[in-house]
Amino acid sequence: MEESAYEPLLNHEEIEEQSKDVVANRRTNRIASLDVFRGLCVVLMMLVDYGGSNFLIIAHSPWNGIHLADFVMPFFLFAAGISLALVYKNVPDRVDATQKALLRALKLFFLGVLLQGGYFHGITSLTYGVDIERIRWMGILQRISIGYIVAALCEIWLPCQRWREVGFLRNCSWQWCIACALLGVYLGFSYGLYVPDWQFEVSRSMSALPPMNSSSVYMVTCSTRGDLGPACNAAGMIDRYVLGVNHLYTKPVYRNLKECNISSDGQVAENSPSWCFAQFDPEGILSSLTAAVTCIIGLQYGHILAKLQDHKERLYNWSIFSFSFLVLGLFLALIGIPLNKSLYTISYMLVTSASAGITFSALYILVDVYGNRHFTSVLEWMGKHSLSIFVLINSNLVVIAIQGFYWNSPENNIVHWIVTHVQRS
Numbered sequence: 001m002e003e004s005a006y007e008p009l010l011n012h013e014e015i016e017e018q019s020k021d022v023v024a025n026r027r028t029n030r031i032a033s034l035d036v037f038r039g040l041c042v043v044l045m046m047l048v049d050y051g052g053s054n055f056l057i058i059a060h061s062p063w064n065g066i067h068l069a070d071f072v073m074p075f076f077l078f079a080a081g082i083s084l085a086l087v088y089k090n091v092p093d094r095v096d097a098t099q100k101a102l103l104r105a106l107k108l109f110f111l112g113v114l115l116q117g118g119y120f121h122g123i124t125s126l127t128y129g130v131d132i133e134r135i136r137w138m139g140i141l142q143r144i145s146i147g148y149i150v151a152a153l154c155e156i157w158l159p160c161q162r163w164r165e166v167g168f169l170r171n172c173s174w175q176w177c178i179a180c181a182l183l184g185v186y187l188g189f190s191y192g193l194y195v196p197d198w199q200f201e202v203s204r205s206m207s208a209l210p211p212m213n214s215s216s217v218y219m220v221t222c223s224t225r226g227d228l229g230p231a232c233n234a235a236g237m238i239d240r241y242v243l244g245v246n247h248l249y250t251k252p253v254y255r256n257l258k259e260c261n262i263s264s265d266g267q268v269a270e271n272s273p274s275w276c277f278a279q280f281d282p283e284g285i286l287s288s289l290t291a292a293v294t295c296i297i298g299l300q301y302g303h304i305l306a307k308l309q310d311h312k313e314r315l316y317n318w319s320i321f322s323f324s325f326l327v328l329g330l331f332l333a334l335i336g337i338p339l340n341k342s343l344y345t346i347s348y349m350l351v352t353s354a355s356a357g358i359t360f361s362a363l364y365i366l367v368d369v370y371g372n373r374h375f376t377s378v379l380e381w382m383g384k385h386s387l388s389i390f391v392l393i394n395s396n397l398v399v400i401a402i403q404g405f406y407w408n409s410p411e412n413n414i415v416h417w418i419v420t421h422v423q424r425s
Helices: 012-018 032-051 068-087 094-116 140-157 170-192 234-242 287-307 311-334 346-369 377-384 386-394 397-403 414-424
Strands: 198-201 217-220
Touching: 032 068, 032 346, 032 377, 032 386, 068 140, 068 287, 068 346, 094 140, 094 386, 140 170, 140 287, 140 386, 170 234, 170 287, 170 346, 198 234, 287 311, 287 346, 311 346, 377 386, 386 397
Parallel strands: none
Antiparallel strands: 198 217
């Protein structure tokens, strides 16, 4: 697995509670399908996190392509955008709303650093603490905080016109301009930056990977631009320069590629390419630009939800968005822009956003149109408490608590028994 699956955040009930003094005298009917959608993402998060190591088809794709796990992050970003449209439907004080949005984004960012920066040492150890020289700055909640603040500022300072007066794209033309600008910057850096040869050092004390030779310093030959492979892409270069190679994710999913010859115990073969030993952050700086666009797209779905009252009108406009994005994303994939979660390519962003829109529309029909909430009550509850569930799972507190139940000796705990029997089967 790339990491503990994906981000529950931006529960729109929590945002509404924190924004009471920002949005005066507002009464918002809760959209049950949004909670169900978020709850579904929580279930997928747990499924791919605990089952991905045994069923590779649901784990993250090693590089190009999409597996089930690769849909979870975009789905949560999409839900965050919808929530923002409901929260900032009316903004009487833009400065105050901006301050509160920035504060919330900072809280999410630093919570992410605490959970994924290396502070918790895992379920096999009760120790904690992190080496500041190796702390991971980016991660799931950090990416969400970036998408959240970009979409929030768009909604606060670039509000849409009245929905019925102009076309569905022109209603929020300035927000679409911001999205296009972010995509333009992403393309410019991805295909325009020159990536020189680079080297990195693997610390034997900090890595379980065996050295390729007597030295722990490895060289990666690039001298190119526009490369979207794991070794020489511009996203990795930006992260190495800005964040530092020691602050990147230590177990990149591309090590599951055949070229890396990774063994069953997670070690890379000595004859593998040098980049197989390098660190790479799938929630890096450059890919956060396209991730933020996913949040802006979700914002547009939220506008339809907030400003149109008729079910058919909502579903009609959501369908236009979803199938347009799907066709465009598949077209880009066919002409050479791969579906890649680690780089969060534009084709990947469009296809996953379209999938989120289609899934949300289906749940809206089931839950809000036909009122079948008794079938989805558990998902709805999980959606309302998604951030809390994420914290419990990502910090391994739930697993550690379950490990406290054992037979005769601590080694015979429930978690160990389950893992052993799954491996045998």
